[in-house]
Amino acid sequence: METLSLLASGFTVALTPLNLSLLFAGCFVGTLIGAMPGLGPVNGVAILIPLTFAFGLDATSSLILLSAVYFGTMYGGRISSILLNIPGDEPAVMTTLDGYPMAQKGQAVDALALSGVASFVGATIAVIGLSLFAPLLARAAIHFGPADYFALYIMAFATIGGVAGVDPRKTLLSALIGLMIATVGLDPISGVPRYTGGNFHIYDGIEPIVALVGLFAISEILMLLEKHIKDRVGAIRVDGWMPSLSTILSTKWAMVRGSLIGFIAGVLPGAGASLGSVMSYSIEKQASDKDGTFGQGDPRGVAAPEAGNNAASGGALIPMLSLGVPGSGTTAVMLAMLISLNVQPGPLLFERQPDLVWGLVASLYMANVTLLILNIPLIGIFTRLMAVPTWALMPIVAAVSFVGVFSISNSVFDLEVMIAFGVIGYILRKMDISLVPLVLGLLLGGDMERNLRRAMSISDGDWSILLQSWISITLYVLTLAFLALSVWLAMRSNKRGKSRRFEA
Amino acid sequence: MRVAAIWTSKLGMISAGFMAFAALPADATECIAPSNPGGGWDFTCRTIGRILTELDLVDGNVQVTNMPGGVGAVTYAMVASERSDDADLIVATSTVGITQIAQGKYPAGVDAMRWLGMLGADVGVVAVAADSEIQSMADLNEALKADPSSLTTAGSSSIGGWDHIRLLIAAREGGVEDLPAIRWVQFDGGTDAVTQLIGGQVDVVSTDISEIGGFVESGDIRLLGVMSDERIPAFSDAPTMIEQGIEMTGYNWRGLYTGGDVSDDAYNTWVSNLETLYNSENWQTAAVEFGLVPIWRGGDDFEAYIREQEKVTADISRDIGVIQ
Amino acid sequence: MTSTRLLAAVIFVIAAVYTWYGSTYSVAFGDVLGPSVFPVIVGIPAMLLSGSLVVFPGGGIDWPDRSHLFRQAAAIAVLLGYAWLLTPLGFPIATFGLIAALGAVLGGDPLKSVVLGVVMSLALWVMFDQILGLPLAFLGSIFGG
Incomplete structure (x- = not known):
């Protein structure tokens, strides 16, 4: 009850004309920044920090603007995934798997509307979870030790096996290549530089967003250049401008499942939005892909990861606020912002500054509603991008990607890395090796290795620590059950396929 | 003649206007944070940049550039080779940067730059969980003397990084001899390490106070000792290392450098501007809010x-075997 | 078939070199597992999998014909040129070159590509530098910017 009255007072603070206009502006700018390949939540929030000082905004207004941009970029990330097959940011990788095929089938409007609603559902569930259980969940997350995180990453990699591609060898190889790339750079545990060739630019490792933009955007340009020009112009049609309500409704359970999985992933510090969207997608695929439509433009394949990614980014606020542990690069920037507003996240934040916490929660609710309202008219605008001929669209996409990368790091070297990854991505695609496992290996590999090594340091070299806590044992049992289920389903569909062939 | 003169002056005005417009970003004061947004160096640049503008010590806004790479090594190399005489450039650094230099992890030594000043410092602490049996630094050092690998220590730096080294200095001053046998677990931040401390995964944490103060106030963890000369006002119950007979301090200061070929005039202007900034209400408030103790050292001092700290850190790193 | 085998062999060699290098990393003390174990754990299966693709390649590759390969090479040249000329030329001029040249490589009408380049390079500069506050030099280092 106390929570509700605190929340209500949070809303009254947030509902001033200034704050409402900040909310709209933040959601709009956030969506645009998120939609541009190479620019994501980290940039969006970083761009805003000097702005809030320049306008002399108070803490509440700054928080409202900040959360609007934070969720706005999360919404925006999916747009280029769906329309261009280029993820706008890391967590949007999974959305390319079914979102782009949907757009190719002429259902771009449906895919965008659907992902907007899914994002809304995911974020709303996360914010409700945040208001009800934040301190409780933060206390539970503390019991996750390095060995348990390692088990969680093993589970994530086991589940992506079924995500993409025909040949499981190639999927696994792709993930391993990602893990290999993740070890490049200064090893944060020992301080030893690995695979750097003495080049200081590689000391911080390969920035995932740089690799991501290269792998998807530049390889896409090379793929386009394979085709004859006349085959490309107007290749993608758009059937109708109104989203279909029945398509959206048909994915409601995918959204709910995705939200819950994503939320749990978000609450664990260090897991974050990327893990949330991966697990949501692969578990949804396992649960409902009875006809093998995932990967061909199944609406549930868009709904689940989008709900998961937004729920995870909402959930990630729990360890950030109640423990001061940033779960991802984005929450790290938000943490810095809160500290500069004289808000010290940590175990006492909820007791000492309840008005600020609930003001933030209220602005998150409002940002979600605003984004949903804002997104419906924006669908029309974004879908018109499909009408732009590729010769004009792709150079602009390339320019934006370059600027996105360059304006953050000011490094020509990063641009070269991006181009190199474009060529690598093209070759791997030609070999029928899916890029998604590679990106996941790159995103999760560093944490996976570090947690293994932390666990081994804690146990002083005893490998049995990996199986000592009930959390890790549960995770391994779930992983095995998941793998057994996949094998069983694969055998069953194989049989069915055969019997169908006999009938025909 | 006259027409020509008017024409030339007009052209001059237009091109001057255009140049001013175009060249503004390059001429404006720039502060490079050699890291991604968020974190200490980014805070240093953004806060100092804001206050420099508020106090009218620079023209216009200070442009903050993030240039991550090699714990500051990329920026160090770039400034040394390309912008060593750029008087409009300042770069954020801290004890972490000097530790890197002392261990030979930067492309050049301390002489490559001109060091402007430090404006504040974070204080190192050693903490245990509230229910730990270890009550003091003496308990800790006794346990480590008996069996150096009996406890798991953790913090936010890599092996040989500042959190690790200052814990080892405290152990050495407390009589522990087999320093390399002490286990060290790196986490991504001080709060990450503290959550693992509360969760019972590690036994001892060594890190900066600013990040983890909330957990001390909430009663989840206890401070065994603080690495400052005087007790920290906000945590006056916690004794210093020196009080416990361990002769050491472990600050993590925040400061700035500029290129090595910047003129004496420009250097002195920067030092005096930063001193004005240090004495302003704005900085004193901002620093305390960020958990720093305001400390000023500038210019030749x-x-x-810097040179002394570089030498001391290199010696210790050699003693304990981090570098050969 | 042959080209899959060839590329898989390249990946195998990279994985082998990676594993070999990985096994050489070491640290003086304090880190129980050390920096070399994980690269080896990752590198060996990568060698096995790429090796299996050399022996049993799963499907061949359709390479584009010579004229398309030439266009792809041109696109990469344009992108690299942009990366190297961005600092000397400054953002708008370099971006103009990128968009115009890439537009033409992608089969756009040259004149239209040039117009697009002029408009978009200025628009992007205004958006990033002026509106979003991400600093981009208007004139490059060769113009004294």
């Missing part, structure tokens, strides 16, 4: 301090 700071240059000498």
